[in-house]
Amino acid sequence: xxxxxxSFLALLGGLxxxxxxxxxxxxxxxxxxxxxTEAAMTTFTLPELPYAKTALEPFISxxxxxxxxxxxxxxxxxxxxxxxxxxxxxGLSLEDIILKTAGDASKAGVFNNxxxxxxxxxxxxxxxxxxxxxxxGELASAIDASFGSYDKFVEEFKNAGATQFGSGWAWLVVDxxxxxxxxKTANAELPMTKGQKALLTLDVWxxxxxxxxxxxxxxxxxxxxxxxxxxxxxxxxxxxAKAKKAA
Ligand SMILES: [Fe+2]
Numbered sequence: 001x002x003x004x005x006x007s008f009l010a011l012l013g014g015l016x017x018x019x020x021x022x023x024x025x026x027x028x029x030x031x032x033x034x035x036x037t038e039a040a041m042t043t044f045t046l047p048e049l050p051y052a053k054t055a056l057e058p059f060i061s062x063x064x065x066x067x068x069x070x071x072x073x074x075x076x077x078x079x080x081x082x083x084x085x086x087x088x089x090x091g092l093s094l095e096d097i098i099l100k101t102a103g104d105a106s107k108a109g110v111f112n113n114x115x116x117x118x119x120x121x122x123x124x125x126x127x128x129x130x131x132x133x134x135x136x137g138e139l140a141s142a143i144d145a146s147f148g149s150y151d152k153f154v155e156e157f158k159n160a161g162a163t164q165f166g167s168g169w170a171w172l173v174v175d176x177x178x179x180x181x182x183x184k185t186a187n188a189e190l191p192m193t194k195g196q197k198a199l200l201t202l203d204v205w206x207x208x209x210x211x212x213x214x215x216x217x218x219x220x221x222x223x224x225x226x227x228x229x230x231x232x233x234x235x236x237x238x239x240x241a242k243a244k245k246a247a
């Protein structure tokens with residue numbers, strides 16, 4: 001089938017792929033691996049939500065997704081593309097950009113936007129409709145082994161999210177020693193720069209919950225754990241962390 005340039009670009013757009021000629025990347029899959037579709041130029045695109053924007057109501061509203069995904073997450077993508085254009089970072093994967101700019105004050109803008117692109121994509125996948133409650137299988141056993149019990153994990157996760165001063169993230173990670181751990185990070189910081197493998201995250205920036213919960217961050221954290229957590233996503237990340245360690 002012959003496609004005009006306009007038709008070809010429209011097709012790419014319909015697939016959620018940037019209409020740039022060259023490398024265009026999607027970050028829609030669970031592990032946020034960019035997909036290189038063609039050669040030449042680098043562009044990151046805003047991934048689609050893994051569910052409808054109304055799917056997490058009444059806990060997270062469509063209006064929150066309009067702002068959080070449509071405005072905030074999109075702005076990080078747009079800013080990142082502008083910041084790396086015509087630099088030696090253009091052409092690198094999102095993860096490589098994050099790791100190369102972490103801790104470099106002169107690249108703080110690139111790091112913050114790249115990390116926020118990664119964090120938000122990971123956060124959308126950390127939730128699902130009718131989620132929440134206890135995990136099962138190997139991940140449940142690992143949580144019991146590392147924290148003592150699921151309830152103890154919940155206590156630590158709630159505490160991490162509630163005590164992160166200002167903007168940041170609460171995480172369940174596989175630490176460098178192989179144990180599961182709850183952590184919190186400020187602003188755009190994320191576990192990969194510490195050699196940790198993220199399994200699950202919760203955005204505790206005010207923009208994540210203010211429209212639905214106002215100032216009640218602890219209620220937002222409890223709702224995330226009780227109604228929204230996507231344990232299958234966490235389990236797949238746990239499995240890939242174990243496979244990587246075994247390799
Ligand atoms: Fe956010």
